[in-house]
Amino acid sequence: MAWSVVSLRIAYLGWNYHGVVEQPSLPTVGSALREAMESQGIRAKLRFTSRTDRGVSALDNIAFYRGPAPNVSLLNSELPKDIAVWAIATGGIPKPKARAYCYAIPFRLSETECVRRALDELAQAGLGKNIERIDVKSGENFTYIEIYGKSFKKNEIRRIVGRALELHLGRSIGLAPPEGLVLTETLTDMKWEEFHRRKLHLIGKMIERELWRLESSRIILGIIKSISSSLL
Structure with missing residues (x-):
């Protein structure tokens, strides 16, 4: 049977992952997505339109493969909370413009x-x-x-x-x-068939919260430095 290409728009907080592409014995966004797909009996080689590195996050990367389409709601229930699939399309290989x-x-x-x-x-x-x-x-x-x-x-x-x-x-x-x-954002000519915007919103809020944690850490370190200086 000749399968169509399935494209998944994915969002993730990348801080806990060694990039998006699978690496032996290391947690990656790709390995988490593959394992979630396998829970539905889908075994396919995942490719990505952007190979984000360790620690880098995304609101709109695209994973694609040739095979059957997953149930996106079930897929999200199997994925870690810091990874979400928020849109799906079937057809040709996505080509970012x-x-x-x-x-x-x-x-x-x-x-x-x-x-x-x-x-x-x-x-x-x-x-x-x-x-x-x-x-x-x-x-x-x-x-x-x-x-x-x-x-x-x-x-x-x-x-x-x-x-x-x-x-x-x-x-x-x-x-x-x-x-x-x-x-x-990844801009393509794909016609997306199904959207789960709430999942995108949740990942977006998670990324925003973690970025503000960086600011909080900077302020706290500044306070500690000030206290240390006053004790000299």
Whole structure:
């Protein structure tokens, strides 16, 4: 029997996983999804439109395989609470036209120009060629760097954000931590047949809560540092 390609829009908090693609003896989003599918007797090789790394989260990644379609409600009941399938489609292989990422920094950048300078510097190393747009939004306690493009090299966004942080803080950072990075949208021409938006909303709130935990940790560490200084 010739099966159609089944596509699943997935959202997850990536902090507890070693990326989305399966790795031997390590917890990954892909292994959790495969095990949940096997509970319905579906055994298939999963592929993903974006191979997010360890610690990176997503609101709109796409897993796809050739085989029977699952019962999405039952699938979500088998998945860990930090992973959800929120839409399904059958047909051809999904081909992303564009992707959007957001990096959340738990403090306000004093100069958003740091991001532009970082991109200009790293462009000399061949990075940033596929980036179509960057938006920087600053609040009282957060800076959101939104990056749009068709595709990105491994660690490209974290390298850009890390360099922007170096320019802001005046010290070496290297790659920005993966926990602040979220894949927010994968744009395709797929016609999605079934939606479970409540599951998407729940994962979104979970990611938001964990990002604010980063801010709380920063404040607490600042208090501890202040107390320690006063005791000297």
